Amino acid sequence: MNAHTRTVAERAIGPLPAGHPPVARPKVGVLLVNLGTPDGTDYWSMRRYLREFLSDKRVIEWPRAVWYPILHGIVLSKRPQKSGAAYAEIWNTERNESPLRTFTRAQGEKLAARLAGQAEIAVDWAMRYGNPSIASRMDALQAQGCDRILVYPLYPQYSASTTATVNDKAFEHLMGKRWMPALRTVPAYHDEPVYIDALARSIETHLATLDFEPERVIASYHGIPQSYFRKGDPYHCHCQKTSRLLEERLGWPKGRFMTTFQSRFGPEEWLQPYTDKTVEALAKEGVKRIAVLNPGFVSDCLETLEEIAGEAGEIFLHNGGEKFSHIPCLNDSEPGMDVIEHMVRRELRGWVD
Numbered sequence: 249m250n251a252h253t254r255t256v257a258e259r260a261i262g263p264l265p266a267g268h269p270p271v272a273r274p275k276v277g278v279l280l281v282n283l284g285t286p287d288g289t290d291y292w293s294m295r296r297y298l299r300e301f302l303s304d305k306r307v308i309e310w311p312r313a314v315w316y317p318i319l320h321g322i323v324l325s326k327r328p329q330k331s332g333a334a335y336a337e338i339w340n341t342e343r344n345e346s347p348l349r350t351f352t353r354a355q356g357e358k359l360a361a362r363l364a365g366q367a368e369i370a371v372d373w374a375m376r377y378g379n380p381s382i383a384s385r386m387d388a389l390q391a392q393g394c395d396r397i398l399v400y401p402l403y404p405q406y407s408a409s410t411t412a413t414v415n416d417k418a419f420e421h422l423m424g425k426r427w428m429p430a431l432r433t434v435p436a437y438h439d440e441p442v443y444i445d446a447l448a449r450s451i452e453t454h455l456a457t458l459d460f461e462p463e464r465v466i467a468s469y470h471g472i473p474q475s476y477f478r479k480g481d482p483y484h485c486h487c488q489k490t491s492r493l494l495e496e497r498l499g500w501p502k503g504r505f506m507t508t509f510q511s512r513f514g515p516e517e518w519l520q521p522y523t524d525k526t527v528e529a530l531a532k533e534g535v536k537r538i539a540v541l542n543p544g545f546v547s548d549c550l551e552t553l554e555e556i557a558g559e560a561g562e563i564f565l566h567n568g569g570e571k572f573s574h575i576p577c578l579n580d581s582e583p584g585m586d587v588i589e590h591m592v593r594r595e596l597r598g599w600v601d
């Protein structure tokens with residue numbers, strides 16, 4: 249019996265009296281959670297997904313009386329077709345699912361394999377919007393006997409619109425339970441050395457495969473409205489710190505590495521500089537070769553594959569640029585899995601030793 253199985257045995261409930269309802273052997277659950285995904289690219293699948301996503305008060309903070317008529321009027325009648333067409337361009341047709349779901353599943357499976365020596369840990373994965381839902385996978389973990397669950401929002405930089413809403417949903421699901429598991433959540437890890445190192449290695453590896461040397465390398469993060477930043481969301485500072493540490497680790501000459509924000513939605517001002525405008529300006533200034541990475545995305549998805557690898561690349565080339573390359577997200581690569589495993593092992597301390 250090793251130290252890990254002993255921990256479980258010590259926590260086990262011991263022999264039950266006759267007639268007592270069965271009690272599962274206690275386990276610790278790890279739940280990886282990413283943003284979400286539609287079930288298909290058709291109008292109704294897209295509409296269901298966008299409705300759930302864009303009804304979230306953590307995502308759109310406008311008063312409901314203002315936002316709901318817009319959402320249920322123009323947005324949900326027009327956006328499902330437009331977004332469905334964009335998803336169709338990047339859809340994983342083999343599995344009939346979005347890349348985000350494919351990568352999140354792969355991360356869950358690889359994490360489970362890395363923790364396989366510890367029988368008391370169960371790993372699962374879920375989506376904040378769409379399927380598999382957080383509620384269904386938390387129930388599945390409890391059914392396997394997990395009395396402790398570590399929820400891992402897959403966002404290196406904290407934002408209320410991403411990290412907090414994952415945690416909200418997990419706690420909300422437990423509100424109705426008589427026997428509630430203990431819950432821990434993984435904090436932001438925007439400045440963790442293992443994460444910075446994984447990003448640096450992924451950049452160096454990718455650049456070594458190119459037949460050109462980029463004059464600029466742009467770290468493009470998903471944006472948030474300026475108003476959320478002014479109200480105290482630390483997301484902007486987290487992104488800037490990731491970029492600063494990454495630039496220091498790369499040791500490049502000043503000016504080669506840049507930070508921008510992408511994926512604006514709605515009429516408000518968002519964090520700047522904007523990725524699309526920057527890429528266009530660089531091309532117009534005469535910069536010929538660039539590469540773009542997305543350090544804030546744990547997996548490639550619509551926002552990286554369609555908006556950056558696709559659209560931003562086109563903008564650059566149409567305005568005089570000559571070479572463009574998208575550096576893939578960490579996904580389920582070995583360095584990417586090193587980051588996830590490191591965070592999980594660190595946050596499980598005291599539950600699993």
Ligand SMILES: C=CC1=C(C)c2cc3[nH]c(cc4nc(cc5[nH]c(cc1n2)c(C)c5CCC(=O)O)C(CCC(=O)O)=C4C)c(C)c3C=C
Nearest residue numbers: 283284285307331346348407409410470472513549550551
């Ligand atoms: C006000 C709206 C939005 C905020 C705030 C926001 C923050 C935010 N989002 C991510 C990560 C992802 N967003 C993705 C898609 C997406 N995001 C918004 C809007 C806001 N995001 C929309 C409307 C969409 C849907 C796509 C579309 O219809 O254009 C995705 C991709 C999901 C996929 O399946 O590929 C990710 C990932 C972060 C990190 C963030 C704030 C920090």
Ligand SMILES: [Fe+2]
Nearest residue numbers: 283470511551
């Ligand atoms: Fe988003």
Ligand SMILES: [Fe+2]
Nearest residue numbers: 511550551555
């Ligand atoms: Fe987008």
